[in-house]
Structures are given as structure tokens and as C-alpha cells.
Amino acid sequence: MSDDNLDFSASLTLGDFVTDIDCAISLQGCTGLFGASGAGKSTLIRLIAGFLQPSRGRISYRGAVWYDRVAGVFTPAYKRGVGVVFQDARLFPHLTVEKNLLYADRRSDCSRYGFDEIADAFDLSSLFARLPSSLSGGERQRVALARTLLTRPDLLLLDEPLSALDAKRKAAILPYLDDLPKRFGAPVIYVSHNVDEIVRLASRTIILKHGRIEAEGATADVLNAHGDDAQGVIVTGVIAGHDDHYSLTRIDVGAGALALPINKNKTVGETVNLRIDARSVVLARSPLDGLSIRNHLPATIRAIATNDERASFVDVLLDAQGIALRAQVTREAADVLGLAPGGNVYALVKSASFDF
Amino acid sequence: MSLPDISAFWLTLRLAMVVTVILLFIATPLAYALAVMRSRVKPAIEAVVALPLVLPPTVLGFYLLLVFNPSAPLGGFWVSMTGDTLAFSFAGLVVASVLYSLPFAVQPLQAAFEAVSGELTEAAASLRAAPLDAFLTIVAPLSLRGFLTAAVLSFAHTLGEFGVVLMVGGNIPGETRVVSIAIYEHVETLQYAQAHGLSALLLIFSFVVLIFVYLFNRRAPLHVGR
Numbered sequence: 177m178s179d180d181n182l183d184f185s186a187s188l189t190l191g192d193f194v195t196d197i198d199c200a201i202s203l204q205g206c207t208g209l210f211g212a213s214g215a216g217k218s219t220l221i222r223l224i225a226g227f228l229q230p231s232r233g234r235i236s237y238r239g240a241v242w243y244d245r246v247a248g249v250f251t252p253a254y255k256r257g258v259g260v261v262f263q264d265a266r267l268f269p270h271l272t273v274e275k276n277l278l279y280a281d282r283r284s285d286c287s288r289y290g291f292d293e294i295a296d297a298f299d300l301s302s303l304f305a306r307l308p309s310s311l312s313g314g315e316r317q318r319v320a321l322a323r324t325l326l327t328r329p330d331l332l333l334l335d336e337p338l339s340a341l342d343a344k345r346k347a348a349i350l351p352y353l354d355d356l357p358k359r360f361g362a363p364v365i366y367v368s369h370n371v372d373e374i375v376r377l378a379s380r381t382i383i384l385k386h387g388r389i390e391a392e393g394a395t396a397d398v399l400n401a402h403g404d405d406a407q408g409v410i411v412t413g414v415i416a417g418h419d420d421h422y423s424l425t426r427i428d429v430g431a432g433a434l435a436l437p438i439n440k441n442k443t444v445g446e447t448v449n450l451r452i453d454a455r456s457v458v459l460a461r462s463p464l465d466g467l468s469i470r471n472h473l474p475a476t477i478r479a480i481a482t483n484d485e486r487a488s489f490v491d492v493l494l495d496a497q498g499i500a501l502r503a504q505v506t507r508e509a510a511d512v513l514g515l516a517p518g519g520n521v522y523a524l525v526k527s528a529s530f531d532f
Numbered sequence: 533m534s535l536p537d538i539s540a541f542w543l544t545l546r547l548a549m550v551v552t553v554i555l556l557f558i559a560t561p562l563a564y565a566l567a568v569m570r571s572r573v574k575p576a577i578e579a580v581v582a583l584p585l586v587l588p589p590t591v592l593g594f595y596l597l598l599v600f601n602p603s604a605p606l607g608g609f610w611v612s613m614t615g616d617t618l619a620f621s622f623a624g625l626v627v628a629s630v631l632y633s634l635p636f637a638v639q640p641l642q643a644a645f646e647a648v649s650g651e652l653t654e655a656a657a658s659l660r661a662a663p664l665d666a667f668l669t670i671v672a673p674l675s676l677r678g679f680l681t682a683a684v685l686s687f688a689h690t691l692g693e694f695g696v697v698l699m700v701g702g703n704i705p706g707e708t709r710v711v712s713i714a715i716y717e718h719v720e721t722l723q724y725a726q727a728h729g730l731s732a733l734l735l736i737f738s739f740v741v742l743i744f745v746y747l748f749n750r751r752a753p754l755h756v757g758r
Binding site for chain 1: 651652654655656657658659660661662663665669670673674716
């Protein structure tokens with residue numbers, strides 16, 4: 177059991193929006209904070225960071241009390257040791273990249289890792305002399321992330337750090353986020369309304385809805401139980417090996433192995449979450465040869481879900497030896513193939529459909 | 533130009549400079565407090581600061597005369613400390629001018645601070661910078677134009693002051709006889725040549741100061757540093 181416990185019990189009313197959250201979370205690795213916009217994610221982050229003061233309750237982290245209404249305790253943000261990366265980077269516009277980084281470095285009183293180590297890890301030395309106004313959005317977020325890490329935070333809050341970036345820039349930054357807790361020794365709370373980011377980065381997830389916690393637990397469990405049907409299914413697997421010849425990573429998901437584009441950031445034996453979109457699962461009545469889709473999982477049909485008798489598509493809910501999968505097929509195909517609960521099929525999963 | 537007129541000109545410059553320096557020290561914390569304040573008393577404080585903008589200088593001067601009276605607490609305290617009265621003295625003129633020009637220093641600073649603080653001060657706090665640290669390293673450098681505007685407006689406004697000076701300072705050569713009072717006196721006594729001299733001097737001086745300010749404002753990038 178780690179001692180990175182966040183005990184949070186506080187409420188705050190801003191206008192007609194009430195945030196009322198009680199939780200005791202052991203923050204290990206990366207915890208996702210997921211919810212639609214307006215669910216209270218940012219308010220919760222601002223309460224943890226110390227930018228907002230709640231109107232009741234108590235907040236403590238690693239045993240240090242940050243807020244206690246009854247005892248009259250409020251630790252200001254600059255004394256909490258919480259690093260925050262904002263959606264809009266918030267670099268200091270009058271300082272160069274290097275001076276932005278040094279600003280944080282000089283005010284940090286510990287040296288878990290050095291300045292150069294961070295600058296190298298985020299490939300920043302070529303940007304040192306630049307002013308923030310001359311950086312691209314992706315570069316700005318990289319600098320912001322490095323700057324926050326240089327405070328050597330005890331807790332790292334990432335508040336939608338990628339949401340202002342386009343898909344290409346996002347993909348370029350994601351690898352830097354993969355191993356943050358392990359590499360830099362601080363638990364991470366990662367805020368996002370994007371399922372793929374949560375699935376990729378967070379081992380545990382908290383879902384917020386209307387200013388309250390709706391669910392909390394392992395990412396796959398929480399998202400499968402409370403997520404949107406459109407997100408497909410989150411499957412947890414273990415990295416079985418990397419195939420350099422074909423540039424594939426094989427992942428054991430229990431029911432079989434899936435081959436995905438290679439990602440060497442993941443070590444063999446590591447647990448990963450995969451999102452399988454219902455539209456990228458194809459069903460066959462019998463095992464098929466001569467097909468370019470190589471990921472075949474035998475499965476039993478649990479149910480056929482449809483919103484509307486006359487809909488073009490139906491969702492077939494599958495049980496692939498303990499793994500719940502979801503496949504979207506046309507209603508016609510379901511009838512022609514005679515798909516019905518209890519029937520056995522083969523689920524074919526396109527490699528390209530994974531986000532990790 | 534006559535010797536008394538030159539002395540009036542220097543007295544005016546000295547007054548404007550002293551007032552500007554004092555105002556920057558007073559207005560900076562006041563403006564920053566107003567910029568970050570969310571309390572319900574904020575509009576009341578803002579209204580008090582803005583009062584000199586709407587009050588006739590004679591009203592302000594009248595109340596100051598009452599306060600400066602040696603039998604009043606402040607006036608009495610001043611006499612016991614310095615042996616001199618505040619009314620009809622250079623010190624009294626400084627106090628009066630600071631109050632009279634306060635909004636001209638506070639308002640541009642407050643606007644500048646409001647534009648900078650908030651998001652960036654939160655970022656500074658998350659980087660372990662204490663509030664004063666964050667103010668000195670982030671807010672103040674990014675508000676340089678606000679400081680410049682505040683200083684110039686305070687200086688210029690004090691240069692051109694007349695009503696309050698007349699009320700609390702009178703017309704004591706070398707002590708309270710500033711340029712505007714001297715010009716008024718020349719005109720009253722029909723010494724138009726001297727009035728012309730002083731007026732032209734003030735006009736040219738003010739113009740040159742403003743030219744420098746606008747040139748600087750144009751050259752200085754919004755963000756200094758580097």
C-alpha cells in the first residue's frame with residue numbers, strides 16, 4: 177500500500193454550480209479524471225492545487241493537511257508542492273524558454289533529478305533562447321511540462337494538457353506522458369474528456385458527473401461500466417513481446433494474443449489498456465483464412481443491442497473467454513448470419529484500430 | 533525670465549517628482565490589492581480612489597485645510613513632529629497632491645495588473661513562488677507600461693494642479709508658489725510678458741515629456757526581459 181493518499185472531502189458553490197466531492201484515493205501511477213466538460217474536473221483540480229478554497233470539508237495529502245474548515249487550516253498553493261500543467265501552458269511571456277525552466281528549478285528545494293536531465297528528456301535545449309510567443313502549441317506544452325517537473329512536485333496535476341493541440345501534435349507529446357509517474361517519482365492526476373488519452377495513460381480512473389464522483393476504480397472497469405457506448409470496449413492486456421521483424425507488439429488479452437503496431441515504451445509484462453471500437457470488430461461464423469486481419473478471438477454472443485427496430489446497425493455484445501467485446505454490424509448482416517445470443521462467432525479485430 | 537519665476541518652475545518640478553515617487557509606492561500595493569480583490573468592499577474602495585476625478589479641487593482643498601489645522605489630529609501630530617504646520621507648506625502641498633493625483637496612478641496600474649495576474653500568478657504559485665515573489669518576478673515586469681503610464685499621468689497631473697494648491701498652499705515664494713499659481717498672479721497683475729514666459733515654458737516642457745513617453749512606449753516591446 178502506498179502512502180500517496182489523497183483524502184478529499186469538500187464542497188464549493190460557484191454561481192449555480194455545486195461541486196461536492198468525497199473520496200479517499202491512493203494515488204499510484206497515473207489516475208485519470210474523466211468527465212464531460214462542465215462535470216467539475218477543473219474545479220476539483222483547482223481545489224487540490226489550492227487555487228480555490230472550498231466552503232466546507234477537509235483536504236489532506238500524504239498526511240499533510242491542506243485544508244480543514246473546522247481547524248481553520250488553508251495551505252496556499254505555493255506551499256503545497258503540487259505541480260500543475262494547464263491546458264494553455266501559461267509560460268511567462270517575458271522570459272525565454274530557459275528562464276522559464278530556471279524559474280521553477282531555482283524555487284525547488286530538492287534534487288530528485290537535474291535540470292539537464294529534464295531538458296534532455298523533453299528535447300528542449302534547441303528551444304532555450306526562444307520566447308514563448310515564438311513556440312508552436314506542442315512545443316509550449318513540452319516546455320510547460322518540463323517546467324512543472326523542475327519544481328520536483330509531490331503530486332502532478334495535468335489539466336487537459338493536450339486538448340488545445342491537433343491530432344498530430346498530440347501524438348508527438350503523448351510519448352512524453354507515458355512514464356511520468358515512474359520516471360519522475362510523483363503520482364499524476366490526468367484530467368481529460370478524451371477516452372483515448374485516459375485509456376492510454378491512466379491505470380485508475382475517476383469519473384465525474386455534475387460535480388460529483390460517479391465511479392472510481394481500474395480504468396477498464398470504470399469506463400466499461402460507465403462510459404459511452406460509442407467508446408467501444410476497454411480491454412486490459414499484458415505485453416507479451418515485441419516483434420522487431422514485423423514491427424509489432426503482441427499483447428496477451430487472456431482470450432488470445434493481439435498484434436499491434438510496435439511501441440517499445442511498453443516493457444514486456446507491463447499491463448496496458450486498449451480501446452476496441454465497436455466499428456473495428458468484424459464477426460465471422462467460422463475461422464477464416466486468407467484475410468489480412470490477423471487478430472482472431474473466438475467468442476460467444478451474449479446479446480444483441482439495438483436502439484431502434486429500424487436502425488441500420490446493431491451492436492453485438494460478445495464474451496471472448498471472459499473479455500466483453502462489442503461489435504457493430506449492419507442489421508442485415510446480423511439476420512443473414514443468424515446471429516443470436518448463445519451463438520459462437522470469431523471476432524476479428526483490425527490492428528490499426530488501437531490507440532496506444 | 534525673472535528669478536522668482538525660475539524658482540516657481542523648479543518648485544513645481546520638485547513637487548511633481550516627489551509626488552510621483554510617493555504615489556508609485558502607495559499606488560502599487562493598493563492597485564494590486566484591488567486587482568486581486570474579490571471582496572464586496574472593492575467597489576467602495578474604488579469609488580474612494582476615484583473621488584478626486586469628480587470632486588472640484590476646492591472641495592478637496594477645503595477638507596484638507598480642516599485636516600491640516602494644528603488643532604486637528606493629523607495637523608497637530610505634524611506640528612509636534614516637525615514644528616511646522618502642514619497648511620501653507622511644501623509638505624502639505626505634497627500630501628494634497630498625492631491625494632489629488634491618486635486615481636491617475638492607481639487606475640492604470642490596476643488595469644495593467646488585472647491583465648497580467650490571475651492565470652500567470654496561478655502558474656507562478658504552482659511553481660512554488662510566494663505571492664510577493666510572483667509579483668516582483670512576473671506581474672511587475674509584465675506591467676511596465678502600466679507603471680510608465682501611472683508615473684507620467686501623476687507627474688503631468690501634479691504639474692498642472694491649481695485649485696488644490698491655491699486652497700492649501702497659498703502663494704509663498706520658494707515654498708508653495710508653483711508655476712500655475714505664478715501664472716495666475718502675473719495675469720491678475722497684468723504682467724502678460726511674464727505669464728507668456730512661464731506658460732510657454734510649461735507648454736514646451738510638457739510636450740517634450742510626452743513625446744519621450746510615446747517614443748518609449750513605441751520602442752519598448754510589450755514584454756521586456758530577454
